[in-house]
Amino acid sequence: MTTASAPRTLYRKLWDSHVIELVPGSEGEGEEVRAALIHVDRHLLHECSTHQSFEALRDNGRKVHRRETHLAVPDHAVSTARDRLNVAQEDDSAAAQVARLAANVAEFDIPYVPLDDARQGIVHVMGPELGFTLPGITLACGDSHTSTHGAFGALAFGIGASDCETVLATNAIVQSRAKTVKVELTGTLRPHVTSKDVALALIGRYGAGFATGCAVEFTGEAVRAMAMAARMTLCNMAIEAGARIGLVAPDEVTIDYLRGRPLAPGAELFEQAAAYWRTLPSDAGAEYDRVVSLDLDALAPQITWGTNPQDAAPVDGTVPPAPQDAEAARQHAKALAYMGLEAGQPVTDIAVDVVFIGSCTNGRIEDLRAAAAVAKGRKVASGVRALVVPGSMAVREQAEAEGLDAIFMTAGFDWRMAGCSMCVAMNEDRLKEGERCASTSNRNFEGRQGRGGRTHLMSPAMAAAAAVTGHIADVRTLEELGA
């Protein structure tokens, strides 16, 4: 065991402070016991991964252990149409799922933000906005991108429906202590280059499995300079590197963000909490299992060309040639066939049919501002369908207060209500077979945005640039392109 005085990482501090009991006999154990029953302080629920959890509670006659640690909201399958409260969804099973969630939370008395509430949004956007997400806590949700909340210095991880039932009934879960990876970001981001580009470049360089099962902490001056939205984008994408957890140490940016949020600690307790949060950053000399780095000075905006987030290329690059390794070459050929691309093609030659700006990766106000700055005074290219889906209704309201909605609509973008939308294509927003999309979401897997759909991941400004030019375009040279 590490002694109390040894320098500890942020992850280790969060872990240690949530161990209820050690559980011997787990994966990767050396002399020390790595598995434990850990306490889950907070739990977010959405409509599509929890009905079986509630069913299991009911079947076993179990109660919810502490109601005020949970918060539920519909987001994945909901319509993003402007008249969604009055017009039935095309697929009534989506509405049935939302209705089931509403019934379940009523039966078990779980705090709930319904679809017609001004606070509704994607769990990973709404939780932080309300101050439900706090530094120093453990937070679970039946969704892999729960890693997003690690941007606050919280131990946040995705779980399956069975684990959700366990969390509802016990506020605890058995987990192994993860290995740690420190990501050192050096240098400064250039104009138009964002934390989305950092995430894609990191996964491109080190591979989509480089952090499998690990807790990844993002460090460096560049991270300190990022707003919470940019930090959330980084931690959101950590799961695409295989990580269980993404982390950024809490600092004054974090604390300022949380002050005054409705569910954050109230006046007196807030300062007490903040004092605790300031003790959380990794100690000097704390050891990580692995350290990787990325220099931001020369980083260009990134896009993905394949069906795996590690298939990243700089926007001024080309679709790469087949790799030497036979197995990798096979995967490369398969990805290009699915994507309808050829090796050596300049990335900016790729024409798009659809542009999607939104998701828990890039659906925050900062993201919409960046996209609007590009869209302003320009027009969506003919034949391109472009939609902007705010991450939450609060983001939408803020955007409207700033006039971003008018910019988007004048440019020809569809201005939608909040939800996951075309990130997961569980509602009506989906690609048709063969359609190609510039998307600010997080996964370019086969069929992710609709069966046979082709996804190119990128930042909001880059997606907006693709919308106004009709092809993947370097947002840094938009003026030269005459768009």
Place this chain on the structure above:
Amino acid sequence: MKPFERLTSPVLHLPENRIDTDIIYPARFLLIMQREGLGDYFCRDRRVDPEGNAIPNPIDEAKARGAGILIAGREFGCGSSREQAVWTIADFGITCVIAESFGEIFQANCLRNGVLPIVLDPETIANLLDFAQSGQISVDLVARTITAGNTVIDFAISDNARERLLNGWDETGMIQSRWGSSIADFEKGQRAQQPWLYEPLAL
């Protein structure tokens, strides 16, 4: 949960890396709320075209019929947390998945559903497949061995995971009975130190 002890069965081999949860169980089927019959949607978009015609694929080949063991490459089950990815596999009849590595949440979900995830290196998997050509292999969780023809391979699995699968425990019930009072004690201490986590949720 059904306990897992031993299994002898044909093998379904999917020679591919990163078979993600969107391939295993396409997101649009997440709208289905019952758990029974999800096996129909296993790798659906690889097996049935949009017009409903069958696409030739390894899953529906005769030699994989009745397979209870699935062998794949790296990062099997990476991607989303959807437990349907395990339910569909289990409903299809597979209760053991052998891969070079797994998506982390998928692996955890396996243990909650009586599905045994085994990690082996690529060479061992290649050998296993050679021996399995002729038909069946046997997996024994009690002895932690895999038998293919005359060859016996040991595999590693933590005591904790093994115990859970062998007993088919209901994890929630186990946590409640074994650690209920520890959880109460922990929360007492946490409430004293971090009282803000115990304020009523003023939604």
